[in-house]
Amino acid sequence: MIHKIVRRPKVDDSHLPNHLSPILKQVYASRGCTVDDCELALANLLRPDTLKDVGKAAAIIADAMAKQQSILIVGDFDADGATSTSVCLLALRMMGATNVDYLIPNRFDYGYGLSPEIVQVARQKGAELLITVDNGISSIEGVAAAKALGMQVVITDHHLPGNSVPEADAIVNPNQLGCGFASKAIAGVGVAFYLMSALRAELRGRGWYQAQGIQEPNLATLLDIVALGTVADVVSLDTNNRILVDAGLKRVRAGRCRPGITALLEVAKRNTSRIVASDFGFAVGPRLNAAGRLDEMALGVETLLCDDMMRARRMASELDGLNAERRELETGMQQEALKSLESLSLDEAELPWGIALYQQDWHQGVIGILASRIKDKYHRPVIAFAEAGEGEIKGSARSIKGLHMRDLLELINARHPGMIIKFGGHAMAAGLSLRAGEFERFARAYDEAVRELLAPELLTGEIVSDGELNPAQLNMALARELRSAGPWGQNFPEPIFDGVFRILQQRIVGERHLKLVLESECGQTMVDAIAFNVDLTTWPDATIQYAEVAYKLDINEFRGNESLQLMVEQIEPK
Incomplete structure (x- = not known):
């Protein structure tokens, strides 16, 4: 699709520093930058204590550490989940936690989030405190199951909550009701980092480090992982996120990053001294994601945790191979999807406003990328479905500017109760489950809802x-x-x-x-x-x-x- 080129209007840039070139001043001003936005100093980060419940969550974790209770981090199977898990595990170890482990649900066996089934796995591991990262805000049944077994639960998440939230011991999520944290776009890894910062302060106040005979850790050493997860999750780069990403990139360029990230950059043939954010998004992130899409995300987490360069290179090579396999799968699925749309694409009027695709042999680990590719080609919101077993299909949705995907799914769910088994997500990306026999009915309801909510002019792609x-x-x-x-x-x-x-x-x-x-x-x-x-x-x-x-x-x-x-x-x- 040829996109219409639209030029940004000229704006006043006189408030910006004169040491910037006229071109850059205009670029910054057109993106709404203030003088402070040009200075990406760590000192300008939002304060952790503006996150609702962060102090409460930190106290719960500190108490568990003092009692040497078993702490289990429950992550997600994408790059944000892997980086969030790694940040928490490394930070807790740096702060002297001796009984901490992690668990990433296998997407094909357990699906997303803290499910009752995953709680049973956690029980078998002897967990006493569960900390969710990049998930949990919709895990009402899972939290209830954990509480019934006597576990404490701290949720850290950034996804939008539903009408009700789990009855966890503490919830740290900037998008929950009543949270005053200014950056609503922070990634899951950013929320995890903020909780670890609050925990460090809590432990300092308790005299923990002196009592343990350890140095208070410098959590800035984890910012390369925070930057990777933030970029890979494609969250909005507001000023706070830009500070986090900029600090992480500087660590990488200075040769002070984790061996696993260095190894992933090597297999992607990227020069670490010249790395930019897009290298995380297009080179490292997909290789990390490949583990969760096709296999176990534990491989991705172990790569990030690894301290040995030779071992990190072996794991990065394995991830590179999984990514090549993922790309091959995706290419085949994309050709099949385009073929099924070919007849419709000959007549623009017949092409659905909301494109829903399903093929029985598609791999559920790759449907998100497929949806993104088809969205880019036709500039329409797309949901791609794959078999999930037991008569269900799982869909991965990608939206376009002007259409909030999660709100759209909520509207369909309200109009057709019971058709969608479960759903969740963001404005631009979401996931859902249906019974396989409901696909055709859902596709019609989805297209109708998109036509109702989306202005026709937004179907024409623009390059700004x-x-x-x-x-x-x-x-x-x-x-x-x-x-x-x-x-x-x-x-x-x-x-x-x-x-x-x-x-x-x-x-x-x-x-x-x-x-x-x-x-x-x-x-x-x-x-x-x-x-x-x-x-x-x-x-x-x-x-x-x-x-x-x-x-x-x-x-x-x-x-x-x-x-x-x-x-x-x-x-x-x-």
């Missing part, structure tokens, strides 16, 4: 551009400034520019990537460019001399030499 660069601005200095001005990410997008260029050279590299040499329209500047996964029915074409290009400024590194390169977001013949 920061404007046109003149030939003199196509230079390495600006590329470097923009690179270091991040971290860029969800709702704090990396600058995109647009313009018309003359095509001097074009050829396919790899299987579907278009390598270009472009010249500015006035003929003053030549620059290399690359467009990934182009339509091979259009490109290459020697008869196309000019194209409208939307692009990001990038620096290409090859054999130690750096050169300017445009990363093409969209190219359309003129």
Whole structure:
């Protein structure tokens, strides 16, 4: 789908520091930045005590440590869950906890969250205190089962709560009613980090470190893991999240990150000294997620916990292999999904506003990525389903701007009681379960609800551009400034520019990537460019001399030499 290029309007940037280039000042101002937003110092992080129940949760954990009770961290099977689990486990060990372990439910056997079945597994492990990370806010039955067995439960989560919440001993979630924490977009790993910060202060107040004869730990050493989980979970990069991510990236660039993260960057062929947020999102995160999608996320957690570089490299190599397997599965599923939509896509009027897809042999570990790919192609909200056993199917949903997916599912659930077995999630992503026989009825109800809630103009994809660069601005200095001005990410997008260029050279590299040499329209500047996964029915074409290009400024590194390169977001013949 060719997206409409829309340029951001010029805004007042006079409040921003003059040491920034005019381009960067405008980029920052258009994203609503204040002077403080330009200074990503750790001292500017929101205070932990503004999180509801965080002090209560810290006291419960401190009491359990003092009694040497068995503490079990119950995580989730994605990158946010793996990083949250790792942060809690490492922090607790650093603070002197001697009886702490973790449990990641196998998604294929137990599904998501603290279920009654997982509570039974926890009981067998002898757990006395359960700490959920990146899950738990919807685990009403699981918490009740744990409480009935005499366990204490501390929930840390960031997902939106339903109409009722579990009766846990403490709930730390910025999105719960009555929580004054300003960053509602924080990832699960961020919530876990904040709880560990509050626990460190609680233990300090009790004189714990002196009594144990240990140093109070520096939790900043965990920020590389926090940054990875935050970026990989694609949460909005508000100022607080940007501070966390920026601090983590700086640790990596300085060579002070966990061996597991270093090893994952190595297998992804990323230069640790030049890492940016998107490397976590597109290189490390998917490899970590591959464990939870196809196998056991314990492999991902163990990679993050590992202190030995050689062992970390072996585990990273295994994750890399799982990721290659995941990509192969996903490609096949995507081709099948596109084939099933092919006839509809010939007539835009027939294409559903809300696309629901289901095939019996699809792998439930990959349907989220499939939904995302189809959403990108058709610019419509998509739910992809796969078999879950016992007559149920599980769906993974991805939305577009202007449609809150979890609220949509809540509306469908209210109109069709009993059709959805369970659901939960965010504005842009959600999950749900149905009985297999309900798929067709659900697909109709879903499409009807999307048509009701979504404005028609939002079905047209847009690329929001920061404007046109003149030939003199196509230079390495600006590329470097923009690179270091991040971290860029969800709702704090990396600058995109647009313009018309003359095509001097074009050829396919790899299987579907278009390598270009472009010249500015006035003929003053030549620059290399690359467009990934182009339509091979259009490109290459020697008869196309000019194209409208939307692009990001990038620096290409090859054999130690750096050169300017445009990363093409969209190219359309003129």
